[in-house]
Each structure stands twice: as C-alpha cells, then as structure tokens.
Amino acid sequence: MKHPGAFLILTVVLVLYYFEPANAFVKLVIFGTKVEMKCNFKVINVSYTFHNPRSLANQSLDFNILVTRKLNDLKMVLSYYVVALNGTIQNEFLKRSIDVCFFFRNPRSDRLVKSIFDYIKERSRLPSRCPIQPDYYHMCNLRLADVPLPALLPEAEFMMKLEYYSGIKQEIVASFRLYGKLVRIVENILPIMQ
Numbered sequence: 001m002k003h004p005g006a007f008l009i010l011t012v013v014l015v016l017y018y019f020e021p022a023n024a025f026v027k028l029v030i031f032g033t034k035v036e037m038k039c040n041f042k043v044i045n046v047s048y049t050f051h052n053p054r055s056l057a058n059q060s061l062d063f064n065i066l067v068t069r070k071l072n073d074l075k076m077v078l079s080y081y082v083v084a085l086n087g088t089i090q091n092e093f094l095k096r097s098i099d100v101c102f103f104f105r106n107p108r109s110d111r112l113v114k115s116i117f118d119y120i121k122e123r124s125r126l127p128s129r130c131p132i133q134p135d136y137y138h139m140c141n142l143r144l145a146d147v148p149l150p151a152l153l154p155e156a157e158f159m160m161k162l163e164y165y166s167g168i169k170q171e172i173v174a175s176f177r178l179y180g181k182l183v184r185i186v187e188n189i190l191p192i193m194q
Helices: 004-018 100-105 111-122
Strands: 025-039 044-051 060-067 075-083 090-099 135-143 157-166 171-187
Touching (some): 044 171, 111 135
Antiparallel strands (some): 060 135, 157 171
16 A cells, blocks of 8 residues: 555544544533531531432532621631542542632632632522621532532542631631542433434
8 A cells, every 4th residue: 555644544534424423521520428517606507408319410419507707707628538449548639728708809819619619609699708797698509410620530439628717716617528429421422313
C-alpha cells in the first residue's frame, strides 16, 4: 500500500458516517448513605430531612436553620475524606478554609465553593451578607445528584465534613457530615431514534 494514512482516514470517516453519535454524558453523582448534624443551640438550631436515602437519582436534603444570635463573623472549613475499602481509614483529600463574610463580598474568590453555593442559593433562603442576623433560614430540595462536583474527585466512598466557627474563640456553631459514595453514571448512552 502506498498511502496507509489515507486508508486509515477513509476508514474513520466511513465509520463516523455509518454510526449515529450517542451524545453520552458521564456525570459524577453523590450517593449519600448517612447524614450527621450537630449544632450549638445557644447560637444556631439546624434540623434536616434526608429524602429517598435508597435512591441514586432522587436523594435530596432539606435544612431548616434558626439563627438565635447575631453572627458578626463566620468561618467554614470544608474537608473531604476518601474512605478506604475496609471503611476504617479516612484520607483527607481536600480541605478548604473559607471566611464566609469575605466570600459573601467576593463570591468569585473560590470557584469550587462558588459553584456549589450558586446551586444551593437557587433553592434557599440564606443570608447574603454579614453580620448574619437572627432569623429563620432554609435550604429546600438539595438534590445530591445535581450538586456540581469537580472532576478531580475519585469515584470512591467518602466523608464530607463542614464545620462552621464564629466568635472570638472560634467555637464550633455547627458541624455537618455527609457519608456516601461518588458514582460515575452515563446518561443518554443510546442514540435517540427519530
């Protein structure tokens, strides 16, 4: 054969012409298995409801938050742990410390937190600036499968921890833990027939 490259290109073109594109989309999805919430009742009271805990696509969380004291500052520490196969060893994979009041003023300061915060903000009534006034706040229908996640996270069991600190002594006012598994799902794998 004089031109093996031309034959290869012709074969690829014919194969692409013959098969319809599938437009498949691979998505990283959270499958939650357990939720834990602790709070300092002198400052904040949080209750939650975990809907459809056995469903991969329809899990959701609702939070009712009652802030009982004015919060002049609020710090958040987000930690993400990958859990080993035996379930006992947790390796810290990601840790972010965020000054919530600074983030309210400069939401583009952290792209990861901004993408998640934008998703939550659409479904919530939350404060948008500091100081955070005593009031009732809520987050409704936070579907775990719809939360935007970075592709760098491994498909594995995990534990995500959010801790909120406030005051001069930086006391924990609330602590949230979500246990679960990240799963890659393929959507629209088959071509749409017309």
